Ligand SMILES: NC(=O)C[C@H]([NH3+])C(=O)NS(=O)(=O)OC[C@H]1O[C@@H](n2cnc3c(N)ncnc32)[C@H](O)[C@@H]1O
């Protein structure tokens with residue numbers, strides 16, 4: 208039986224559970240084991256007057272794997288309000304002394320990254336991984352329930368989507384012009400001409416030179432593209448997606464959010480309409496807060512932090528100047544120099560979790576923007592083809608799933624939002 212199910216049994220029921228020793232406390236007449244499995248933890252009590260069970264229990268280390276049978280007893284002082292009084296116990300594997308003690312767990316985050324393959328068993332990571340599971344499931348449910356088709360782009364590509372500075376070159380046989388994908392966007396833009404509404408959830412790669420609290424070199428990217436979708440429809444779609452995901456987490460993961468000490472008040476406030484703030488308005492707000500920023504500057508993490516602390520739900524920050532966004536963003540015909548672009552900023556200082564917008568769908572307009580941005584048209588020959596044959600207005604976006612998990616869990620660093628984080632200094636475990 209899974210540990211979680213034990214708590215629904217009556218006092219006196221006999222159960223058999225298996226799992227790992229999470230905590231162990233030995234007193235004069237009893238041994239208390241906190242046993243964990245994939246569903247949770249429960250306290251098991253061994254009476255030292257029983258030499259069989261006590262003899263085995265005293266051999267067990269933290270993380271020893273075991274099976275035990277016992278009787279359920281209600282006990283308000285035990286985790287979850289119940290415990291198992293052990294009648295029989297056996298071990299699968301005793302194991303070496305576990306290298307993470309409670310002090311290490313509080314002390315050195317770098318050490319915990321070195322032993323992530325073991326720290327992953329902690330209650331904290333267990334809770335984060337279960338929230339992450341709900342987030343991924345909600346993304347698929349949302350798109351599939353709205354008629355989007357799941358597709359896949361390639362991981363090996365030949366050109367930048369988000370600027371050459373963060374391209375990862377790949378040793379690809381004798382070729383020098385192959386990179387890891389920064390975004391599947393261009394391939395989704397191919398696929399809308401056959402499926403109209405497409406999405407993908409896949410890794411993206413960015414050669415980020417600095418270690419920040421919200422950048423990874425390999426991150427999980429949920430991207431969508433839709434034929435005929437235009438700007439206002441895109442903003443509504445983003446509000447619906449983020450609201451759907453957050454509601455699913457609140458519905459399914461209250462225990463995990465509690466274990467993470469996450470104040471869910473602001474998550475409960477996530478519902479349309481989000482705040483819609485133009486880039487122009489954002490610059491005014493930031494200047495009024497004393498930041499040294501002018502129109503045309505990019506809005507980075509520090510500015511986003513100040514901005515998001517002014518609002519109590521996500522912000523749709525839109526109409527960025529052409530020069531701070533990638534070449535493919537469509538300029539607003541009614542406001543030249545600005546683009547029909549949008550970033551979703553998560554509140555509480557978390558900032559950008561989504562980037563997207565309307566795409567240029569006119570061939571000449573795209574070609575001239577590629578040249579204006581100093582890019583080589585030949586690097587985008589097939590991307591330009593999409594505007595030669597049956598081009599249509601379309602829009603899309605990319606959601607950084609790890610950043611969303613970081614925000615929803617209330618984490619200080621993105622590296623705790625996924626099992627095996629990668630940055631400039633870390634490629635193992
Ligand atoms: N289909 C599209 O329209 C997506 C578009 N080509 C794109 O890649 N936009 S983005 O660079 O803002 O990245 C999208 C999101 O991807 C996340 N992102 C972007 N870069 C990172 C890094 N380095 N680490 C973690 N997360 C990252 C972040 O939430 C961004 O808002």
Ligand SMILES: [Mg+2]
Nearest residue numbers: 550559561562
């Ligand atoms: Mg962005």
